[in-house]
Amino acid sequence: xxxxxxxxxxxxxxxxxxxxxxxQETQEAFGYIxxxxxxxxxxxxxxxxxxxxxxxxFYSQFRLKPxxxxxxxxxxxxxxxxxxxxxxxxxxxRELQLTEDExxxxxxxxxxxxxxxxxxxxxxxxxxxxGAVHGKAGTDAIIKEIRQVGKDE
Amino acid sequence: xxxxxxxxxxxxxAGIAAGGKEVLEAFIRHLSEAGSxxxxxxxxxxxxxxxxxxxxxxxxxxxxxxxxxxxxxxVKPEMVGRIVEEHIISGTPVQEWLAESDYDNFYxxxxxxxxxxxGKLDPEDIDAYIAAGGYEPTREVLTTWIPDxxxxxIKASGIRGRGGAGFPTGLKWELGRRSKSTVKYIICxxxxxxxxxxxxxxxxxxxxxxxxxxxxxxxxxxxxxxxYVYIRAxxxxxxxxxxxxxxxxxxRRFLGAxxxxxxxxxxxxxxxxxxxxxxxxxxALIASIEGQRxxxxxxxxxxxxxxxxxxxxxxxxxxxxxxxPYIIRKGAGWYASFGTERSKGTKVFALTGKIKxxxxxxxxxxxxxxxxxxxxxxxxxxxxPLKAVQTGxxxxxxxxxxxxxxxxxxxxxxxxxxxVGSGGMIVLDEDNCMVNMAKYFIQFTQxxxxxxxxxxxxxxxxxxxxLERITKGEGRDGDIELLEKLSRGIKSGSLCGLGQxxxxxxxxxxxxxxxxxxxxxxxxKCPAKACRExxxxxxxxxxxxxxxxxxKACPAGAITGEKKKPHKINLDLCVRCGACFDVCKFKSxxxx
Numbered sequence: 001x002x003x004x005x006x007x008x009x010x011x012x013x014x015x016x017x018x019x020x021x022x023x024q025e026t027q028e029a030f031g032y033i034x035x036x037x038x039x040x041x042x043x044x045x046x047x048x049x050x051x052x053x054x055x056x057x058f059y060s061q062f063r064l065k066p067x068x069x070x071x072x073x074x075x076x077x078x079x080x081x082x083x084x085x086x087x088x089x090x091x092x093x094r095e096l097q098l099t100e101d102e103x104x105x106x107x108x109x110x111x112x113x114x115x116x117x118x119x120x121x122x123x124x125x126x127x128x129x130x131g132a133v134h135g136k137a138g139t140d141a142i143i144k145e146i147r148q149v150g151k152d153e
Numbered sequence: 154x155x156x157x158x159x160x161x162x163x164x165x166x167a168g169i170a171a172g173g174k175e176v177l178e179a180f181i182r183h184l185s186e187a188g189s190x191x192x193x194x195x196x197x198x199x200x201x202x203x204x205x206x207x208x209x210x211x212x213x214x215x216x217x218x219x220x221x222x223x224x225x226x227x228v229k230p231e232m233v234g235r236i237v238e239e240h241i242i243s244g245t246p247v248q249e250w251l252a253e254s255d256y257d258n259f260y261x262x263x264x265x266x267x268x269x270x271x272g273k274l275d276p277e278d279i280d281a282y283i284a285a286g287g288y289e290p291t292r293e294v295l296t297t298w299i300p301d302x303x304x305x306x307i308k309a310s311g312i313r314g315r316g317g318a319g320f321p322t323g324l325k326w327e328l329g330r331r332s333k334s335t336v337k338y339i340i341c342x343x344x345x346x347x348x349x350x351x352x353x354x355x356x357x358x359x360x361x362x363x364x365x366x367x368x369x370x371x372x373x374x375x376x377x378x379x380x381y382v383y384i385r386a387x388x389x390x391x392x393x394x395x396x397x398x399x400x401x402x403x404x405r406r407f408l409g410a411x412x413x414x415x416x417x418x419x420x421x422x423x424x425x426x427x428x429x430x431x432x433x434x435x436x437a438l439i440a441s442i443e444g445q446r447x448x449x450x451x452x453x454x455x456x457x458x459x460x461x462x463x464x465x466x467x468x469x470x471x472x473x474x475x476x477x478p479y480i481i482r483k484g485a486g487w488y489a490s491f492g493t494e495r496s497k498g499t500k501v502f503a504l505t506g507k508i509k510x511x512x513x514x515x516x517x518x519x520x521x522x523x524x525x526x527x528x529x530x531x532x533x534x535x536x537x538p539l540k541a542v543q544t545g546x547x548x549x550x551x552x553x554x555x556x557x558x559x560x561x562x563x564x565x566x567x568x569x570x571x572x573v574g575s576g577g578m579i580v581l582d583e584d585n586c587m588v589n590m591a592k593y594f595i596q597f598t599q600x601x602x603x604x605x606x607x608x609x610x611x612x613x614x615x616x617x618x619x620l621e622r623i624t625k626g627e628g629r630d631g632d633i634e635l636l637e638k639l640s641r642g643i644k645s646g647s648l649c650g651l652g653q654x655x656x657x658x659x660x661x662x663x664x665x666x667x668x669x670x671x672x673x674x675x676x677x678k679c680p681a682k683a684c685r686e687x688x689x690x691x692x693x694x695x696x697x698x699x700x701x702x703x704x705k706a707c708p709a710g711a712i713t714g715e716k717k718k719p720h721k722i723n724l725d726l727c728v729r730c731g732a733c734f735d736v737c738k739f740k741s742x743x744x745x
Contacts, residue, residue, distance in 0.1 A: 018444030020427055024386075058446040058603070059427030061386055078349030078543065078579045079505035081593050086685075090730060094708055115387065116430070116597070119351030120170045121505035122208030122512060133170040139732070140706075 004029050005040045012045075019047070019055045023062055032063040068104045068111035070149050073128040077117030085125040089114070091139045092127075095146060109150055158197040158241060162228075163213040163272070165204025165355055165513070169390070171211040172229065177201055179233035180214075187237055197241060200278075203271040203359015207259050208512040210252060216240060224252040255531050259510050262528050264491055266499050267476045268515045271359030276394050279401040282362040288407055290481035291369045295413045300330055303374040307477070309485035311497030316342055316433070316470030317548065317574045318650070319496075319563045325467055328457045329375035332465035337377040340461065340468045341368055342438060343384035343391070346430040347546035348597060350577035352501040353471035355513050357384070357391040360475065361398035365421065367474030369407070370481060372419045375467050379420050383438055386425040396423060430547075430601035434649045435460075435468050437603065448603045449649035470575070472501055492518035496562035500573060506543075506580035509534045516561070523557040526580060537582045541665070545574030547594045547601075548654035550661025551587065570661045572654075586683035587666040588673050592620040594658035598651060609652030612643035616659060624684040628674030633663060678745075685729050688744045692733075694719040696741030703733035703742060 008025045015021055026037050033056050042049045056062040074089050092098075092112055096105050104111045120126050123135025127142050129149060134142060162168070162177040180199040205213045210226035214236075223246050225236065232250060240246045265271075274281040282288070294303055308323030329337065341364060345353040357364060368380045384392055399421050402408045410418040424442050431437045432447040439461050441447035460466025476498065480488045489497045496518035502525070505511050509531035516525060522542055526532065533539050541551040544561075550571035552559060559565055566573050581590070599613040616639055619632055640656030647653045663670060672678050679687045692703070692712075697719040704712045704720060711727040714720030722733070734742045 015444075020441065020444045024425065024427065055444075055446055059429050061427040076348070078347075078546065078577065078593070079511075081348075082506050082579060082581055082585050082590075087731065090685075091708070091732075094728075094730075116346065117348040117350065119166045119354045119388070120208075121349055121351060121503060122167045122211065123170055124505065124511075126170075135170060139735075 001034075001036060002040065005037055005044075009041065009044055019052060020059070023052065023056055027062060030066075032066050035064075065104065066108075068108050070110050070130055071128075072110060072112045072130075072146065073118070074112065074114050075118045075120075075124070075126040075128075076114050077121065077124070079117075079121035080125040083124040088125055088127060088137060088139050088142060091143060092146075095143050110146070157219055159217040160197065160199040160241070161202045161205075161215040161217065161273070162199065163203075163205040163211055164201040165208065165211075165272075165359060166351055166390075167208035167211045167512075168204065168213065173201070173212045175230045176212045176214065176228050176233060179230040180237065183234050183237040184241070187242055200275045202273060203276050204268075204355040204513050205272040206263075206268070206512045206514060207252075207256060207510055209510050210256070213252070216246075224256055225250050226252040226256070255510055258531065259512070259514075259529055262520065262524055263515055264499050264517045265515050266479050266488070266491070267356065267363070267472055267501060268359070268513070269479065270363065271356065274360065276359055276361055277397055279362060279398070279405065282360070286482060287362055287478070288366060288405075290478040291366050291407065292413050294370050294373060294481060295415050295417055300374045300376065303370060303481075304330060306485045307374070307480065310480045310488040311485075311492070311495075312473065312476055312480065312488065313496065313563065314470055315472035315476070315500065315575070317545065317572065319573065322469065322473055325457065325469070326371060326374045328455075329377075329465060329467040332375075332458055334465045336379075336464045337375055338461045338464055338466040339368055339372045339375060339377045339380045340438065340442070340466060341380065341382040341471060341474055342433065342435075342468050343382055343388075343471045344426045344433050344438060345385060345388075345471070345575065346433050346601075347575050347577050349505055349579050350503045350546060350575055352503055352513065352576040354388050354391050355503075356471050356475050356501070357388075358394055361391075361395045362402070363475040363478055364395070364471055365398060365402050365408070367469070367477035368421060369412070369419055370477050371467065371469060371474065373417060375465075377467070378418050379422070381422050381424050381442055381461075383424045383426055383432070383442060386427060392423065392425065399423070429603070430597075431603045431649070431651050434651060437649070438468065439466065446603070448605045449651075451648055472576070493560065493562045493564075495564055496573075500561070500576060502576045502578045504530055504578050504580070506578075507534055507537075507539075507582040507585070508532070508580040518562045519560045521558050521560055522552065525561065525578070526557065530580065533580065533582050535582055535584075537584065540581045540583050540585060541587065543579040543581065543590065543658075544577065545572035545657070546577045547598050548572060548650070548657055549574045549577075550657050551581070551590065551665060552661075553665040570657065570664060572657070584681055584683060586624075586679050586681035587662045587669050588620065588624055588679070589681075589683050591659045591662045592617070592624055595620055595655070598655040602651065602655075606646070606648040606652060608643045608646035609648070609655065612639055612647075612652070613655055615639055616643070616656065620659070623670065623673045624679070625686040626673070626677040626684075628670075628677075630674070632674055633667065633670050637663060682744060685731070688729055688731070689724065690722055690727060690729065690731070690733060691743050691745075692720050692722055693741045693743050696739050698739055698741070700739075702736050702738070706732040706736045708732060 164173040212228045214225040216223045313319040437447040437449040456466045604610045699717040
């Protein structure tokens with residue numbers, strides 16, 4: 001792990017001060033920002049940990065926990081909202097038994113992310129399952145698909 | 154087989170989602186199979202193009218043949234073989250797959266300037282752009298104009314910032330020019346954060362070189378050598394195509410040192426946004442490029458005097474910049490001939506929601522909403538009555554159905570309490586609850602508020618709490634007045650544009666749909682039957698056939714009953730998800 005951190009710091013030195021860049025590289029490498037990374041960078045660069053967490057929690061791109069094996073992205077843009085994305089989201093939360101502040105299932109199989117807009121409004125409501133677009137999504141079809149994905153493992 | 158056939162496959166955001174890539178691959182495969190004959194290869198080419206506009210019919214495929222255009226809708230890879238065989242080779246179009254009259258109606262009232270090459274050119278091919286006259290405006294400006302000429306021309310065109318605020322672009326550039334500094338920056342704001350809007354994404358994905366050219370001309374006008382494009386990381390294809398376009402521009406020496414053998418040098422760097430709506434605000438965007446939390450600061454000093462790294466910085470929106478080469482090419486007078494007295498030119502809108510022809514449109518400023526909804530948009534998809542049109546996203550407002558003859562321009566929309574905004578236009582029908590819409594937007598701004606100033610951070614939270622209460626059936630007398638008072642306070646007390654405009658969706662829905670708020674508060678009823686927590690479901694015994702479909706669909710196990718006998722809902726267990734209502738074929742589930 002540490003040699004990856006070293007590499008990221010080497011790249012970062014060229015653009016001193018840009019914490020966002022540092023965190024984007026870290027997330028690219030690990031899929032999230034591990035605690036160890038922040039500890040390491042903080043010591044190496046003499047920047048307070050709070051500044052890293054300040055930036056990491058400000059932007060929605062950064063995650064502090066690993067994602068599940070399968071990624072479901074539910075679009076909550078306006079076009080999707082007026083075409084019933086709330087209903088799908090409620091059904092997904094029920095199906096995956098997620099609470100308000102949890103986005104990953106206990107068994108680590110699924111992560112459910114909400115995004116503001118995917119820009120494919122003509123297919124609203126839109127759900128992405130592992131990158132595949134499910135447009136004009138019906139609740140039943142989405143739940144069925146997810147059960148299938150869960151079984152396939 | 155005739156000569157000069159071109160097949161254009163739509164690969165805009167929706168085109169790709171509908172399978173555009175597979176369709177293009179199928180065309181290339183079938184063409185090469187059909188024509189080991191050199192004739193086909195020589196005379197027919199298939200390539201990708203940016204958004205064609207009418208996303209509702211994707212994947213759209215246009216076949217151009219000596220000036221004639223044939224359009225296929227809903228194309229799937231398995232349909233391609235027949236199209237190639239019957240149309241491309243034998244010359245008879247496949248009638249049943251052709252786009253219907255909607256397609257022509259959709260384009261009739263549109264005027265394409267910024268999108269004129271989008272949907273025609275392969276966005277990954279710089280030669281296609283150059284062949285269509287691209288980079289010629291830059292060459293002309295750099296070699297024969299002085300910066301003040303550019304500023305005068307842009308001022309004369311009357312173009313105003315397309316990101317939402319509508320500040321005159323020529324004036325902004327003039328301020329940038331007059332700002333004294335050896336180092337200046339120009340930033341292209343591609344942090345398109347409005348939910349329900351994809352104009353900038355479509356422009357960058359469909360014609361990235363026009364944005365680069367706009368930046369080049371702008372940089373020349375203000376005297377800048379370095380530009381940044383601040384773009385959402387959530388738009389991977391736009392980022393990829395822009396990167397490629399920048400690389401191609403460097404290779405052709407349109408970027409870098411001594412552009413067109415002049416002393417002018419210009420470099421462009423891409424900065425990926427990390428996902429924060431507030432970064433659309435200029436000072437927040439600057440903080441984000443500098444690598445910090447994207448929090449706005451108070452203005453003045455304006456970025457045009459003290460911006461990125463304390464240097465003068467001009468920030469323009471994608472659509473604004475992409476218009477520039479076309480204004481230079483055809484002249485300010487030509488551009489200003491479109492639009493109204495004070496809103497010149499055209500505007501791109503993302504037309505979505507309950508409309509038949511969802512898609513990307515470009516219309517002259519001053520067009521009426523009625524023309525957009527009923528002529529271009531083809532009316533309401535469900536055939537239910539139109540209720541309202543939402544413009545301007547979380548900073549805008551809802552325009553009620555009785556105001557459809559309103560002209561769409563900066564002044565007219567501002568007068569009735571909405572804004573043109575960046576270009577989202579969401580159509581609502583009777584099934585949409587206006588209180589719920591207000592709540593939706595406040596939910597969004599509340600979670601995107603950066604938290605720096607109290608009126609926005611705490612004010613939007615309180616607004617949200619009140620709206621949540623109302624939509625749960627717990628509204629109280631005086632709530633409407635409280636919402637209005639709080640909204641006025643947030644608008645006048647917030648630091649940046651996000652907070653200053655956040656209450657607009659609340660104020661405009663109260664203004665035009667007050668009775669709907671009252672129905673929620675006084676009668677505890679949602680007239681649109683959209684507020685989940687206020688609905689009570691029951692099974693109408695006289696109609697229920699006892700088929701058991703609802704029983705299976707209910708996720709809460711709240712429905713009981715024997716086969717072929719009327720079922721019952723246990724309201725203590727019911728989670729009000731509406732699954733039973735949706736699945737019942739006999740309309741025997743009631744909701745109040």
